[in-house]
Amino acid sequence: MALSVCPKCENHNFEMVEVEPENWRFKIMFVQCTSCGTVVGTMDYFNLSTLIHELEEKVEIIETKLEDIEYEIGKIKNNKK
Numbered sequence: 001m002a003l004s005v006c007p008k009c010e011n012h013n014f015e016m017v018e019v020e021p022e023n024w025r026f027k028i029m030f031v032q033c034t035s036c037g038t039v040v041g042t043m044d045y046f047n048l049s050t051l052i053h054e055l056e057e058k059v060e061i062i063e064t065k066l067e068d069i070e071y072e073i074g075k076i077k078n079n080k081k
């Protein structure tokens with residue numbers, strides 16, 4: 001695997017830094033050189049795959065509750081016949 005290199009100072013170490021850019025209401029993460037601070041990449045502040053996984057779990061809970069409601073409605077309908 002090739003070693004990552006800062007394009008400005010040729011340092012090999014990078015760090016994540018939380019940033020709130022002006023005119024932007026969301027935090028983002030900069031991937032920057034630990035030596036000179038040159039930004040070589042950006043990432044969302046929130047880890048999207050984690051958020052998607054959390055949403056998936058919530059959707060599964062809602063689906064289960066909807067199935068319970070459908071079941072109860074079915075019982076009510078059968079009682080009316």
Ligand SMILES: [Zn+2]
Pocket residue numbers: 006007008009010011033034035036037038
């Ligand atoms: Zn650098």
